[in-house]
Amino acid sequence: MMNKVELSSKQRELIERLGVSHEKSGIPPAPSRILGLLMVSPELALSFDSIRETLNLSKSATSNALNMLLTMNRIEYITQPGDRKRYFKNRLVSWREEAKTAFERITQVSAILEEVLENRTKETPEFNENLREAISFMRFMNQHLPELYLEWEKSKD
């Protein structure tokens, strides 16, 4: 039953740093470590048990974390004929979608701020002007980020 993935101390360190980085963006510790492991591991597709044993997690923690990551679309799993196990992989492809989501957050915030602006007293022109400027910046970003993305696509060839 030795399902553990063998990792160098450098690899373990990177997993932790990736973990912390994910925690910063709001993902809980266990799922964060799993994402890290699935980024660093030489083997791309890992079974429930090898994840569990490599990271010293309980079954419940592993199960919940994997399901959360599946729901978030951050990982996926593959299966093999004649093997009931699922093998989980980092869905690295999803970074484009993530970027998009991050950009959409800007839209949401600027929408709220516009509503705030509409409802503000006219007695505070300077503040309102500042607010207007922030909104304008966000709108501008939103308009031009897609173009920037296309530019990057082109720059690749």
Place this chain on the structure above:
Amino acid sequence: MMNKVELSSKQRELIERLGVSHEKSGIPPAPSRILGLLMVSPELALSFDSIRETLNLSKSATSNALNMLLTMNRIEYITQPGDRKRYFKNRLVSWREEAKTAFERITQVSAILEEVLENRTKETPEFNENLREAISFMRFMNQHLPELYLEWEKSKD
């Protein structure tokens, strides 16, 4: 001692929505509401007690939240001659700095990912290529976001 700020239900709603939005970016509930209040309130500079009473917070919660926001540079306070009270205001100016911080996060992440890439096995060329691409995208963004900012500045006149 009626220090409460008078707010319409629309204004209260906006404060809550701004609050939730701030919570999403990692700021705790009380400070989040205070930021919302200081964004919506017709009066720009509010005293400790009017914040406390308007948001129904305890003294300790108010004190801690205000100090956290001061440390984060999200608010500032002004004083008036012959008045010991401090009047707190939203430091709306700081959105540029915040944007910069957000951009810097991209740099940090791409730095970790590069290190991961250097330490990956060569046996997984497709995965590695994807990773390389994600890194390239982040680097590109980082290079061009400052230009985009300048463009926006110009577009204002």
Place this chain on the structure above:
DNA sequence: TTTTTGGTTCTCAAAGAAAAGAACCAATAA
């Protein structure tokens, strides 16, 4: 039919985050 595998779900304990309330304190006012 019974056992094993590959998990899931439930219950509980531990730890941490938030906030309340009271005690406290320095500076000003009386």
Place this chain on the structure above:
DNA sequence: TTATTGGTTCTTTTCTTTGAGAACCAAAAA
């Protein structure tokens, strides 16, 4: 000198998050 103001700090409580462990369960294997 004493009282008040404008907070800060400490202690306690409450709520939430996280994860462990055990019970559970469906599908497949024996």
